Amino acid sequence: MEELLMNAQALAYRFSLLVCGHRQDAEDAMQDALIQTYKHARRIRQPKGFRTWLYRTVKNACLMSRRRHVHEPPSLGSLDEDGAADVAAEVPNPEEQTAAAAERERFRDAFRTLPPPYRMVAFLRDVEGLSTREVAQVVGITEANVKQRLHRARQMLREALT
Amino acid sequence: MRRRASGPHCPVGLEHWSRFTDQDLPPDECARCEAHLETCAECRARVRAVKDTIGLCRRVARQALPPRVKASARKRIQALLAPVTGTRSTRRTRRRETDQ
Numbered sequence: 001m002e003e004l005l006m007n008a009q010a011l012a013y014r015f016s017l018l019v020c021g022h023r024q025d026a027e028d029a030m031q032d033a034l035i036q037t038y039k040h041a042r043r044i045r046q047p048k049g050f051r052t053w054l055y056r057t058v059k060n061a062c063l064m065s066r067r068r069h070v071h072e073p074p075s076l077g078s079l080d081e082d083g084a085a086d087v088a089a090e091v092p093n094p095e096e097q098t099a100a101a102a103e104r105e106r107f108r109d110a111f112r113t114l115p116p117p118y119r120m121v122a123f124l125r126d127v128e129g130l131s132t133r134e135v136a137q138v139v140g141i142t143e144a145n146v147k148q149r150l151h152r153a154r155q156m157l158r159e160a161l162t
Numbered sequence: 163m164r165r166r167a168s169g170p171h172c173p174v175g176l177e178h179w180s181r182f183t184d185q186d187l188p189p190d191e192c193a194r195c196e197a198h199l200e201t202c203a204e205c206r207a208r209v210r211a212v213k214d215t216i217g218l219c220r221r222v223a224r225q226a227l228p229p230r231v232k233a234s235a236r237k238r239i240q241a242l243l244a245p246v247t248g249t250r251s252t253r254r255t256r257r258r259e260t261d262q
Contacts, residue, residue, distance in 0.1 A: 001243065002239055002240075002243065005239045005242070005243075006235060006236070006239060009227070009235040009238070009239070010226075010227050010235075013227055013231060013235075014223065014224070018223060026231075030235060030238070031238065034235075034238060034239065034242060035242070038242055103222055104222050104223075104225060107218060107219075107222040107223060108223075111223070122219070123223075126215070126216050126219035126220070127219045127220065127223040127224060128224075129220070132184070132186070147177075147180075147181065147184075147186065148177075150180065151177045151180040151181070154180055154212055154215050154216070155180075157215055157219075158211055158212075158215050161215070161218070
């Protein structure tokens with residue numbers, strides 16, 4: 001159980017940082033995701049479908065957290081909107097001052113240039129490795145739409161990285 | 163959305179290479195792509211670019227939690243699980259007391 005909850009925590013953190021793009025949301029999202037996962041995991045009988053449930057839950061936790069914080073800085077946008085959300089710049093801590101950290105930073109910056117709906121699909125498919133069908137279930141769009149967004153996201157990401 | 167050709171002589175749209183990389187094309191289409199790749203360096207580069215982007219996503223983005231975040235997550239989990247352990251142990255103690 002502890003490992004499962006830790007996985008949910010790691011996922012919520014990655015999602016907050018890469019998809020929402022706000023470090024201050026991560027704490028709230030992690031807390032919400034933890035409680036939801038704990039409640040669900042205790043009564044789960046069939047592990048099939050748990051993966052998409054977990055991603056959906058984390059996605060909702062992050063969106064809720066974003067909405068709670070939305071009035072704090074005036075320029076922060078909602079993930080539901082197509083416009084790019086304002087992204088808080090990350091300050092790397094001293095132990096992250098390595099080449100790998102620089103590459104990570106470069107990647108995150110590029111990833112955050114993607115419009116939110118594309119960012120979410122690219123995150124679920126290419127970062128987390130979900131199948132097209134799973135991504136469609138988590139996001140609530142058709143598989144054809146997932147493929148279209150994914151293709152555009154990869155293209156934009158490639159352009160942002162070069 | 164209109165398909166954009168990969169190059170002036172390329173028979174397939176750019177989106178195909180994304181789908182090709184995901185092995186999401188019908189077998190005959192896949193074979194056509196493979197044949198095309200044999201002769202087109204430009205499209206080979208495009209496929210490589212798609213693969214590199216995906217590889218970067220997997221490698222860079224899926225990092226472990228930073229130590230400070232991990233420690234606070236662990237603490238949070240333990241705090242959540244602690245009352246359950248306490249309740250069970252209390253129940254066991256109570257049962258033992260009743261049995262005696």
